[in-house]
Amino acid sequence: MIDGHRIVVIGGGPAGMMAAGRAAEKGCEVILLEKMHRLGSKLAITGKGRCNLTNMGGIDSFIEHYGKNGNFLRNCFARFFNQDLIDFFETRGVRTVLERGQRVFPRSGNAEDIVECLAAFLRKNEVEIRMEFTVDAILTDVNRINGVRGSGVDISCDAVIIATGGRSYPMTGSTGDGYRFAMDLGHRVRKPEPALVPIEVEEDFIRKMQGLSLKNVEVSAYARGRRFTTLFGEMLFTHFGVSGPIILTMSRQIVQEIQKHKVTLSINFKPALTDEQLERRLLREFDHHGKMKCRSVMKHLLPVTTIDIFLTRAGIPADRHVSEINREERQRILHYLRDFRLTVKGPRPISEAIITDGGVALDEIDPYTMQSRLVSGLFFCGEVIDVAGDTGGYNLQAAFSTGHLAGESACSMCRASSTRK
Ligand SMILES: Cc1cc2nc3c(=O)[nH]c(=O)nc-3n(C[C@H](O)[C@H](O)[C@H](O)COP(=O)(O)OP(=O)(O)OC[C@H]3O[C@@H](n4cnc5c(N)ncnc54)[C@H](O)[C@@H]3O)c2cc1C
Structure with a gap:
């Protein structure tokens, strides 16, 4: 001793x-x-x-x-x-x-x-x-x-x-x-x-978005159809899912919730605009660029790496001319700009928290x-x-x-x- x-x-x-x-x-x-x-x-x-x-x-x-x-x-x-x-x-x-x-x-x-x-x-x-x-x-x-x-x-x-x-x-x-x-x-x-841990998601397309950082977005987390947290700010896509300041901050609640229920994340790409403002903005882009393909016009609204994934989800061929987009398809685009869902698989291991x-x-x-x-x-x-x-x-x-x-x-x-x- x-x-x-x-x-x-x-x-x-x-x-x-x-x-x-x-x-x-x-x-x-x-x-x-x-x-x-x-x-x-x-x-x-x-x-x-x-x-x-x-x-x-x-x-x-x-x-x-x-x-x-x-x-x-x-x-x-x-x-x-x-x-x-x-x-x-x-x-x-x-x-x-x-x-x-x-x-x-x-x-x-x-x-x-x-x-x-x-x-x-x-x-x-x-x-x-x-x-x-x-x-x-x-x-x-x-x-x-x-x-x-x-x-x-x-x-x-x-x-x-x-x-x-x-x-x-x-x-x-x-x-x-x-x-x-x-x-x-x-x-x-x-x-x-x-x-304060990154979150893995089930969607495979996430790998194609790796490295993309989104500023000024709003992310909400849902379980049993109920929203349990929402944050505005910056997020990041990785090869396995999502990270960045707002994801890390909400991760504690997600970890608690995922032990009991399925959790989804909803990204609102344009939280600063009301539904009417967003619709007017989309119509304006479509009117200005009527002869262009959807993929090119969406560049005015979304980062390039997300566009093909976004349009596939919305069920709209990226090569379609915007003049051919009907009202129902436009509503689908608006919906996904507001509520782009990802399914949570779980948190990354504690060693990475x-x-x-x-x-x-x-x-x-x-x-x-x-x-x-x-x-x-x-x-x-x-x-x-x-x-x-x-x-x-x-x-x-x-x-x-x-x-x-x-x-x-x-x-x-x-x-x-x-x-x-
Ligand atoms: C990448 C990263 C970035 C971060 N950035 C920030 C930030 O900017 N701001 C912020 O507020 N927080 C930040 N944190 C969190 C912050 O670092 C921790 O909360 C803080 O270090 C905890 O301090 P602690 O002294 O309790 O433990 P630790 O810093 O973990 O220190 C514990 C010490 O105990 C020693 N030890 C353990 N077991 C034994 C044993 N059996 N015998 C002898 N020694 C032992 C370890 O070797 C270690 O040195 C960050 C964490 C990480 C991982």
């Missing part, structure tokens, strides 16, 4: 680094154990390498971005929120910039600056860092933490902070180990599911400290808990805020127990 250390943090992602640094800053001895050869492997690839670290939305709208579990974070955010996070980085030399959608990035556009800043925070507060150390088990004695086991050694401690992340992008080290640790200690874990939905049950964690309600000295932070946010900086803010609170509380607990001894 290596003795004398008080707090062990498992995982060197954003939550773990913040927790370890904060606990050490408050005066505790801290060891950070990370299974990879470097800190922040996932953090370094966030925001396409630019790291969307938070969002400047107000607290109420912020919390809505985590769905029904968002309220759990309210206390945590009251203690350390978006402006605190920006100040944290700015005072340590990382300038930030506000972009479209209230999203905040490092001004350098380089996620590595965020990783390096957190590593410097750990060094400054003398956190002992052990890389390539995989924790296998957490050791307890009558529902009280007394150490961790891994890489051939036992390390004794008074508190353990689990910051092992979710199960997405496992090559970054997040392989779901924390769920097992929590369950071994008696915690319930809501089944980890992929979220941006985050994991599910995790350690929130009713077994104290939201004022992040401490387990079952095991004294056990704390949780980051994606391992049952909180999953939308894209836009919400997941990193949750990781940093829960990490900050877990580090601070673990240190307070250790100090209180050493005073009592």
Whole structure:
């Protein structure tokens, strides 16, 4: 047994680094154990390498971005929120910039600056860092933490902070180990599911649309004939289905729904126009280009790669002259411009998801400290808990805020127990 250390943090992602640094800053001895050869492997690839670290939305709208579990974070955010996070980085030399959608990035556009800043925070507060150390088990004695086991050694401690992340992008080290640790200690874990994940569709023609990006479209998802979500924005076609910002955002609801019912997606190519405006627009194009073939005229309304697929679906020969299109066929074109359906096969695997939905049950964690309600000295932070946010900086803010609170509380607990001894 290596003795004398008080707090062990498992995982060197954003939550773990913040927790370890904060606990050490408050005066505790801290060891950070990370299974990879470097800190922040996932953090370094966030925001396409630019790291969307938070969002400047107000607290109420912020919390809505985590769905029904968002309220759990309210206390945590009251203690350390978006402006605190920006100040944290700015005072340590990382300038930030506000972009479209209230999203905040490092001004350098380089996620590595965020990783390096957190590593410097750990060094400054003398956190002992052990890389390539995989924790296998957490050791307890009558529902009280007394150490961790891994890489051939036992390390004794008074508190353990689990910051092992979710199960997405496992090559970054997040392989779901924390769920097992929590369950071994008696915690319930809501089944980890992929979220912010691309969606596979059944239609084969999708392969021909691969690479196509559509801006300003509206996508709705339907189950049992009922629309359960609609979003406006940008989407992308891939070789297996659909992705892009609005698809990723609605994927969590799709994943929930597809377990019970068949789900279809409906694309509205022209959401800015009313039915009358769209019909007038189509008539105008047909009048102007009466001698041209349908395929050529539709270029004024749709991206080229979609036209043949679109017209086949509408049952209209692409080579037909528009002057030969009758009213009923025009109505079919209008219908498909409004409601172009795709059948959902399912989400891509969790390894390709941006985050994991599910995790350690929130009713077994104290939201004022992040401490387990079952095991004294056990704390949780980051994606391992049952909180999953939308894209836009919400997941990193949750990781940093829960990490900050877990580090601070673990240190307070250790100090209180050493005073009592
Ligand atoms: C491609 C991509 C882009 C993203 N972009 C953004 C973005 O721009 N903005 C945003 O808000 N969110 C983004 N996210 C989500 C965000 O990265 C995560 O929510 C966040 O990293 C979670 O932080 P964490 O510290 O809880 O876990 P992680 O970052 O997953 O870190 C967990 C760490 O624990 C270590 N570990 C695991 N098990 C063990 C063990 N047994 N022993 C020792 N160490 C262990 C892992 O190696 C890992 O380093 C993105 C995610 C991906 C995949």
